[in-house]
Amino acid sequence: MVEFEDGGENDMYYVPDGTQMCGFYECEACGSRFLDLKIGPKLVCPYCGEEPDMEIGPDEEMPVVVETAKLLQVVEGEEEVEKMDALLSLAITGGDYNWL
Secondary structure, eight states: OEEEESSSSOEEEEOOTTOOEEEEEEETTTOOEEEESOOSSEEOOTTTOOOOOOOOOTTSOOOOOOOOEEEEEEEESHHHHHHHHHHHHHHHHTSOTTTO
16 A cells, blocks of 8 residues: 555555556445555554554563454456546545546
């Protein structure tokens, strides 16, 4: 997944141009939908989840990974990925074509 910051207040996630295959996910906890280059049944949500820091000290507990984003669909083909990416971008920006 590639991260793009839009000024610090909200972060958006998108896939790079030319991507042939990606996963379309929805988070069960916060309801966010996003595309990711990683494809698996569940992932850590980039909006509400935290990737654990596996560098732990001797007195720390092993971090627990909470994967709340469920795979809805595998998107295949460059045109389909671009179409899904554009639809998600429009949904996130509220239809502001100038932002794209």
